[in-house]
Amino acid sequence: MTTGSSICVDLFDIRDAAETRGSKDVAGTDPTVDKVPPRVFYCEYATSFHKGRTKGVIVTRTRFAALGALALAGALALTGCSAGSNAASDGGTKSIGTPDGKGKTITVWMMNGDLSDKVLDAAGKQFTADTGAKVKIQTQQWDGITTKLTTALAQSDAPDVVDLGNTQVPVYAAAGGLTDLTPYRDELKDGQTWLTGLEGPATVDDKLYGAPLFAGNRAVVYDKQVWKDAGVTDVPTTYDELTADLDKVKAANPASDFSAFYMPGQYWYGGLQCVWDAGGEIATDKGGKWTGTLDSADAVEGLTAWKDFQNTYSAKSTQDINTDKPSQSDVFAQGNTSAFLGSAWEIGSITTAKPELADRIGTFPMPSSTAGKTQPVFLGGSDLGIPAKAENQELALYYLKILTSKEFQQDQVFGVDGWEPNSTELLDAVAGDVDELHKPYFEAAGTSRPTPATPGWATIEGDASFQSMFADVATGRKSPEQAAEGFSKHLTTALNAQP
Numbered sequence: 001m002t003t004g005s006s007i008c009v010d011l012f013d014i015r016d017a018a019e020t021r022g023s024k025d026v027a028g029t030d031p032t033v034d035k036v037p038p039r040v041f042y043c044e045y046a047t048s049f050h051k052g053r054t055k056g057v058i059v060t061r062t063r064f065a066a067l068g069a070l071a072l073a074g075a076l077a078l079t080g081c082s083a084g085s086n087a088a089s090d091g092g093t094k095s096i097g098t099p100d101g102k103g104k105t106i107t108v109w110m111m112n113g114d115l116s117d118k119v120l121d122a123a124g125k126q127f128t129a130d131t132g133a134k135v136k137i138q139t140q141q142w143d144g145i146t147t148k149l150t151t152a153l154a155q156s157d158a159p160d161v162v163d164l165g166n167t168q169v170p171v172y173a174a175a176g177g178l179t180d181l182t183p184y185r186d187e188l189k190d191g192q193t194w195l196t197g198l199e200g201p202a203t204v205d206d207k208l209y210g211a212p213l214f215a216g217n218r219a220v221v222y223d224k225q226v227w228k229d230a231g232v233t234d235v236p237t238t239y240d241e242l243t244a245d246l247d248k249v250k251a252a253n254p255a256s257d258f259s260a261f262y263m264p265g266q267y268w269y270g271g272l273q274c275v276w277d278a279g280g281e282i283a284t285d286k287g288g289k290w291t292g293t294l295d296s297a298d299a300v301e302g303l304t305a306w307k308d309f310q311n312t313y314s315a316k317s318t319q320d321i322n323t324d325k326p327s328q329s330d331v332f333a334q335g336n337t338s339a340f341l342g343s344a345w346e347i348g349s350i351t352t353a354k355p356e357l358a359d360r361i362g363t364f365p366m367p368s369s370t371a372g373k374t375q376p377v378f379l380g381g382s383d384l385g386i387p388a389k390a391e392n393q394e395l396a397l398y399y400l401k402i403l404t405s406k407e408f409q410q411d412q413v414f415g416v417d418g419w420e421p422n423s424t425e426l427l428d429a430v431a432g433d434v435d436e437l438h439k440p441y442f443e444a445a446g447t448s449r450p451t452p453a454t455p456g457w458a459t460i461e462g463d464a465s466f467q468s469m470f471a472d473v474a475t476g477r478k479s480p481e482q483a484a485e486g487f488s489k490h491l492t493t494a495l496n497a498q499p
Contacts, residue, residue: 094183096401099394101133106160106392106399109140109152114163114213114382119412123402130402133395153177158387160396164210166381167451167461169202173209174455174498179386181208184397188404192423197379200450201457205288210383211404214419217377217448218269218366219440221332221347222339225360226253230338235362239369246313249338261313262337265474266322266467269378270341271306276376276449277368278302283452283491290454292491294469295484303473303480305369310474319474322467333357341366344441363437365444379448381420420445456495465490 110120124135138159140148152158153172164172172178181188185208194212202210227233227245230252236242250260263270272282280299283292293299310319315336328340329349340346351358365374384403386396402408409421414430421427424446434442451457460466469487472478478486 092183093186096184096187096397097394098130099133099398101131101392101395103132104392104395105134105136106395107136107138108161108163108399109138109149109159110163111145111165111382112139112141115413116417119416122412122416123399123408126402126408127399131395131398133392135399150177153387153389156389157391158389160386160390160392161399162385162387163213164383164385166198166201166210166212166379166383167457169210169383169385170204170453171455171458172385173202173204173207177388178209179388179390179393179396181211181386181397181400182206188401189423190406192406192425194423195379195381195420195427195445195448197377197445197448197450198381198383198422201453202383202385204453210385211400212422213382213384213403214413214417214422215379215381215445215448216343216420217379217441217445218341218343219363219444220339220366221342221350222362222364223332223357223360224362226338235364236367237364238371239367242367243309243312246339250313253338257315257317257336259314259318259331259337260339261309262318262328262331262340263310263314264321264323264328265310265319265471267341268466268470271303271310271470271473272378272466273341273366273375274306274309275299275302277370278305283495285452285454290452290456290492290495292488292495294491295481295488300480300484303484306470307473307480320471329353344438347437361437363440365440365447374444374447376447376449377444378451379445452495454495456497459494459497460491
């Protein structure tokens with residue numbers, strides 16, 4: 001676990017630093033870009049891909065502790081902006097229209113590695129052609145972004161548009177830092193069904209505070225040669241087929257340190273898929289009151305199934321560790337597992353370490369215990385928000401409309417950068433253009449589930465309690481029922497805490 005700052009906890013395995021760029025004016029003016037050699041951020045859940053190539057810029061998602069929301073709420077109160085106030089919260093449906101922006105410039109904060117210069121240039125040119133206004137892109141680095149964004153949202157010169165990790169949105173929305181986009185939801189969606197894993201966290205108390213931009217998730221990565229040597233040649237499409245195949249792989253590779261399927265005990269993303277697959281939920285919201293529900297019968301059934309899977313197919317030494325030490329890609333590259341649940345960027349890490357494995361790697365969505373379905377997945381990605389104090393609200397809305405539109409998503413966000421687009425309809429539309437290795441990621445994205453849309457969720461991600469709960473189950477320190485009961489109480493307390 002890497003700590004970004006005293007109020008920002010990054011739960012992902014950061015591999016390198018990000019490309020540093022200066023701000024630039026898009027559409028017709030000379031860009032001023034700092035000439036710094038590009039470097040790359042890696043994370044556990046986001047990458048981009050397109051048939052014939054894999055994009056090399058990966059993003060990381062930072063997770064925020066509740067202190068960030070407290071700091072923002074206090075700052076907003078001091079400057080006369082109370083939590084929940086914004087420029088578009090008086091109800092009803094409104095039209096975005098095409099504002100006259102001649103002589104104006106909007107400032108957009110984009111996180112490093114999210115959208116390429118080419119895509120941002122295309123957005124800027126369309127924006128200027130339609131409105132007459134210009135766009136200044138200011139690329140932000142993940143290190144220290146909590147403090148920087150908290151400060152910016154409380155100031156009168158806040159940026160007009162901000163790029164946020166999808167689970168960041170509730171923190172800033174609850175503190176009053178973001179504009180309520182609910183009146184414009186229908187126009188922004190334009191008949192599309194936004195991915196639940198993006199729209200869900202951006203919806204707080206039934207109000208929309210972020211427009212989905214793109215997504216990334218996990219699928220099973222496996223060694224086709226190891227499976228073939230064990231007598232497995234077909235990709236499993238049901239959970240029973242998967243376990244039968246893994247039984248063969250395990251029998252053919254009896255070493256105690258070999259995992260037929262590498263599933264670290266603290267890997268809550270993998271465990272959560274089993275909980276969701278059994279019909280369980282993390283928590284429920286009734287009238288603004290959150291209740292942890294990991295102790296429900298369905299959730300406990302999922303926890304029990306996950307424990308059985310983990311204990312059966314992952315080496316005993318993995319029961320109390322996470323995915324970073326050692327990394328899943330290293331375990332795979334070293335031949336100590338035949339499969340794992342991972343992000344697409346991890347494939348690149350494997351082939352960098354062992355180029356000869358490139359032709360042996362295959363992928364498929366994690367099969368569900370329900371025939372004909374795949375397990376629901378945790379979806380990472382980006383949402384676009386408008387600071388409540390942004391000066392150019394109407395122009396900012398129009399910019400959001402461009403970037404989230406069907407045409408721009410298909411032609412630019414996917415077509416150029418290769419990200420998973422923001423709706424189920426677009427996932428279907430681009431399916432034929434995704435290479436076979438990465439197609440399962442797009443298939444899995446359609447089954448995404450959201451985490452609780454409340455600022456208290458930051459506490460759960462920041463205190464590592466989810467990892468501990470799953471490790472307690474995997475090691476047998478606690479039964480699934482015992483672990484779930486205690487964790488559900490913690491969930492209820494944390495999710496109801498307010499900034």
